[in-house]
Amino acid sequence: MTRVALNNLGLLPLAGICSYEDACKVGYDIDHNVNLLRRYLYSETQLNQIFAAHIAHIPEWEVKGAFGLHMWLDAEHSAALRKRITEMREPPLHLDKVPDEQIEALFHEVIRAESTLELLVGIYRVVKPELVRSMRKHLAETNPLVDHPTCRVLKLILVEEEEMIPWGEAAVQALIRTDADGIAAQQWQQHLESFLYAAGGISGDLAKPADWHSSVPRTDGKPYSMKVEPRRDARFTDTYNSTANFDQYYFDADRPADERTYALLFKRLREMDVPEWMGPIIYQTKGKPWEYYQELSRQLWDEARHSMMGEVGLYQDGVEFYKYPVEFLTTMALNRTATPLEAHLVLWYIEQGLMPKATGKHFEWAVAKESDNELAKTFQDYDWADEVLHAQIGRKWLVPEYKDMEELKQQAAIVMKRNLEEKDRLSRQSDLKEWWPNFLAEIRAGRERTRDRVSSS
Structure with a gap:
């Protein structure tokens, strides 16, 4: 309806946010709004930790x-919600307080998934769809003018949450390979939905279905104990094989430019071990400001992205990324023997060593530039930029833990030495068969085939 005819000079009023009628609805008061945002915040924070x-x-x-990727995005969502809550007469305290014991019970179950399929079902079939439903309802009911800053935050979060769910559902479908898998997935979903309905959903307003019944929790009341050993699927073999010395290969100016660049690409591929050792650092380190988890989650995603660069670099020239050994000795050694702080020290120590121009990331970029592999040069360019950021993140959070930079370096060197000894011990689980010459021959042949196809087209 139109309450009064206004002359807006033909211009959209209210900055184009909404109509006058939409702006007349009362919407949520501050207390109710903050209560909902705290529930979303808790959910995004828990998702980050589950990943x-x-x-x-x-x-x-x-x-x-x-x-x-998804744990970094959820860390960003958590940070955005924290900021918005503190803008609504709320002090920046107690933001990690559990808003509802029933929601807490739900996440205690989700994290206790016993297979990748269960984990995917919990995150992408139960939690994230409900988070999206709650936020959409929030946007539909709050006043779009007076609560515009909240609406903006929720709209931005929804874009990314809604992109994650189809990936997750496709992953669930891919891992349901037998009828038994399908039954197990459905049973786990129903189990978690029992806890979800008990909480009234993420926003507390989800009505229980007529056939709802409580489920026996999987948790025993004790804190969740994560499994820290890295694992790879059946496509990967000989993951303790450390015979390829990539640093030696790309530093060796007597080797052909393409071999030096392929060494860099395989080194990028192998970087999936960094997310595998950063996950335990993030999960096991308690009591830090959220900025810590946000920045380390960004670094973890960057490292996963670097690994994907290597994956694409091999694909470009016709080699499966899982065909040759992708070892994880550093991560296996650290996750088994180091504290989270020690593992972070090693990460920083390595990255700090990549900063000198003559031997570090600039040098790697220059090596790639010398070859005719333009994609590899682009990859190294962005890898270089990311690692400068990572060194800064390490200094920011590690320096305050020690008396001074010198003590930090000394402690890092001690842990590095211990880790190298453990890596040497672990490598004995492989017969250490040389594979680099075979890889090099195959990827060179693949590049030649690609050139032939391009020239003949």
């Missing part, structure tokens, strides 16, 4: 990569 807790131990490579 961190499982990324090492799930074996499927593609799931690791997606988890790297």
